[in-house]
Amino acid sequence: MLVSERIGQLFLDGDQGRDRLEYTEYGAGDAWVVLLHAQLMPRRMQQPLARALASQGLHVVTLDLLGHGRSDRPADPLVYSMTAFGEQVVALLDHLGAPQAVIGGTSLGANVSLEVAVSAPERVRGLICEMPVLDNALEAGILAFGPILFSARFLPLTIAAVRRLTRPVPRGVVPFWAGIALDTLDQRADSMAALVHGVFFGRIAPSSRQRRAIRVPALVVGHPADPIHPAADAAMLAEELPNGTFVRARSILEWRRDPERLDAEAADFALACWKTPRRSRRAAT
Known part of the structure; x- marks a missing residue:
């Protein structure tokens, strides 16, 4: 089933100036779903899932959070935090005129989804959290992103060199996920350092107490043998919610590589969130 796709933008005014965010809409209707990307990756990584969900009648939006993809990339670490990312999602809903949405994402996007559920619970119909980064991921996160921050801050020429090598490669001639990898490597050292610094030294996720207070339905997907996103974190989150x-x-x-099963799980979940009246669902909990 073919679905319509439209690119849009919104502008946010903050203490540091005006920032532009870019998004893509898939499908139409009032059953909104917002999908968020992993850290340093573009929104396009969620394109296959967005198309699959839209083909089931859902109105899906993928967003490049500040510092990612085709959105603005300030070089100030003060503008990057999970709280700020959550506010950007709410601003997107306001811009689209969407009272509520199922909010979902991968890694960073999963954590931002939790932030939205804590800060603006009235806007969240349900959550889809793939690979949340919580207590069990601390050491692996330091090992993974510490060298990235060091290189961006103190060896910026290495980041620039990678960018010069990857930018000229036409995305249309490489496999989809190879193109996503190339887009992820297309970074500017100053903004990447600011982004990683802001996220790395801020609050990674709402506290366990706050997570236990999230009442909306949540689908939590965990992966085995993934040190940065331990399945134990995903299982713990599902137990807390x-x-x-x-x-x-x-x-x-x-x-x-083989998304049919998980696409179906996500579609069934999101459709169920919209078929169940929210008041009735709360009364049952």
Whole structure:
């Protein structure tokens, strides 16, 4: 089933100036779903899932959070935080005229989804959290992003060199996920350092107490053998959330290489969130 796709933009005024965010809409209607990307990756990584969900009648929006993809990339670490990212999602809903949405994402996007559920619960119909980064991911996160921050801050020529090598490669002639990898490597050292610094030294996720107070339905997907996103974190989150359901992926790559099963899980979940009146659902919890 073919679905319409439209690119849009919104502008946010903040203490540091005006920032532009870019998004893509898939499909139409009032059953909104917002999908968010992983750290340093573009919104296009969610394109296959967005198309799959839209083909089931959902109105899906993928957003480049500040510092990512085709949105603005300020070089100030003060503008980057999970709280700020959550506010950007709410601003997107306001811009679209969407009273509520199922909010979902991968890694960073999963954590931002939790932030939205804590800061603006009235705007969240449900959550789809793939690979949340919580307590069990601390050491691996330091090992993964510490060298990136060091290189961007103190060896910026290495980041610039990678960018010069990857930018000229036409995305249309490489496989989809190879193109996503090339887009992820297309970074500017100053903005990447600011982004990683802001996220790295800020609050990674709402506290366990706050997570336990999230009442909306949640689909939590965990991967085995993934040190940065331990399945233990996903299982813990599903246990903490009063209406959480844990789905174990067969591998880290299942949702990328063989997505039919998890696409169906996500579509069934999102459709159920919109078919169930929110007041009735709350009364049942």
